[in-house]
Amino acid sequence: MSRILITGAARGIGAETARRLAGRGHSLALLGLEPELLEEVAAACSSTHPRATAYEVDVTDRYALDATVERAVG
Numbered sequence: 001m002s003r004i005l006i007t008g009a010a011r012g013i014g015a016e017t018a019r020r021l022a023g024r025g026h027s028l029a030l031l032g033l034e035p036e037l038l039e040e041v042a043a044a045c046s047s048t049h050p051r052a053t054a055y056e057v058d059v060t061d062r063y064a065l066d067a068t069v070e071r072a073v074g
Contacts, residue, residue, distance in 0.1 A: 002027070003027040006030055007032065008032055018041055021045075028042075031065075033056065035056040042054040055072055
């Protein structure tokens with residue numbers, strides 16, 4: 001399966017999308033601004049798929065986002 005990056009993964013639609021995709025066996029990179037919540041979502045996703053990783057990043061900061069994407073998929 002592919003590695004999927006989800007922005008806004010700490011809560012709401014992003015978190016629910018992460019849970020559903022993990023249930024389908026996808027590897028996830030969870031991006032957002034709230035590290036504690038991201039870790040909770042990653043832990044929930046990891047119960048169904050072992051590869052769900054949280055990354056704290058402000059997606060409006062292009063350089064930080066580029067570096068995070070490189071870490072997440074590179």
